[in-house]
Amino acid sequence: MSLQFRNQRHVVKRGRVERASRPVIPYGRHRLLPEDREALLNVLDSGWLTGGPAVADFEAALEDVTQATEVVACSTGTSALQLAGALVDAPPGAWWLVPPCTFVASAQAARYCGYRPVFVDCDEATGLLCPDALERTLSAADAEGAAVAAVVAVDLNGHPAPVERYLEVLRPRGLPLIRDGAHSLGAVDLDGKPVGADREGLLATTFSFHPVKLIAAAEGGAIALSCREQAKRLRGLRSHAMVRNPERPAEYEVTDLGYNHRLSDLHAALGCAQLARLQSKIDERKQLADRYQRAFDGIDTMQWVGPGDGTKSAWHLASILVDRQRRWSILEGLRERGIGAANHYPAAHKQPTFTSYGPFPGLNSSEAYCDRQITLPLYEGLTFSQQDHVIHEVLQLVRPERA
Ligand SMILES: Cc1ncc(COP(=O)(O)O)c(C=O)c1O
Secondary structure, three states, X not given: OEEEEOOEEEEEEOOEEEEOOOOOEOOOOOOOOHHHHHHHHHHHHHOOXXXXXXXXXXXXXXXXXXXOOEEEEEOOHHHHHHHHHHOOOOOOOOEEEEOOOOOOHHHHHHHHOOOEEEEOOEOOOOOOEOHHHHHHXXXXXXXXXXXXXXXXXXXXXXXXXXXXXXXXXXXXXXXXXXXXXXXXXXXXXXXXXXXXXXXXXXXXXXXXXXXXXXXXOOOOEEEXXXXXXXXXXXHHHOEOOEEEOOOOOOOEEEOOOOOEOOOEHHHHHHHHHHHOOHHHHHHHHHHHHHHHHHHHOOOOOEEEOOOOOOOEOOOOOEEEEEOHHHHHHHHHHXXXXXXXXXXXXXXXXXXXXXXXXXXXXXXXXXXXXXXXXXXXXXXXXXXXXXXXXXXXXXHHHHOHHHO
């Protein structure tokens, strides 16, 4: 991601912020408006930097957007997954079923919670978890006598995954679904419900508010829940599971293995100010996404990754699929032309950190998606002329006769 400080463009290289040698159109960028600054200044003046009222305000606003019974805010999308995992009641080492087409956090959460990451194949055209592959993996768990802890479904690119199809498989087995909605705040499912809304069998939906996401709170996360008791438990766990004596608030007991996964008031206020503009953010991204789709329509050397019919995407990422053998040369070609193209994501099961859980056979469709994917710029403030430049360069590079 590129950042802008004092009108000087910088890029992050090897974890360090450096001045860019030439202007870059990044793949994603947050936008701050005067109302965001005002919200932050109000917190600075309020006397509460953390533990104050801004967190509850943010949670209430998220409940409105998601239509979930309760939303618990926390420090990151990763801690949201870990907290959701803490609600799962399964023996250590039980399988945590997760797609390879995701950021590693969806799979690492298994290990934070003492479960085993097991990868389930995805749809080759969308990168979304495949319901048939889910059934096959559940049968494999039965055959091995392995307990299953939970299934994590990811709304990759902001496109809603077919959660009702997963739930049809999971409900008869009494297995919980956790929805990783890091990309999909504000998206709408096939049945018209917003991502995060209560559903029978859906344990939790998690969100991330990292700056490339729809809502930029700097860092931040949230868990949408249908059960108030579980929300109460997670509010405890996010703050060391300290239970205060109502008679003597200075006195407390620690009742569980808790964490410091709190969101500060500064982050919450920034998130809240941004959340007020959620629909206009999505509308702007959709307009840009539609322009990409029209420009790429009919080009047989590439495919545009769009949402399922009848769903509404949050348009987090603009993804295209190109020839597997030429992906890196196309991606690097774009970067040489000042376009910060990226890959979301390298197949998670191939990351060295998961080697000891393998081998992982039968993930061919996921590998095909991940090996062909390129992320193009999509963010608020991307101008049509910048986008036209991106489209022109993409078309130059993907047409083999021009390679
Ligand atoms: C699908 C997915 N899940 C979880 C996360 C983790 O979110 P965070 O960076 O806020 O910890 C990300 C972050 O990129 C993500 O893309």
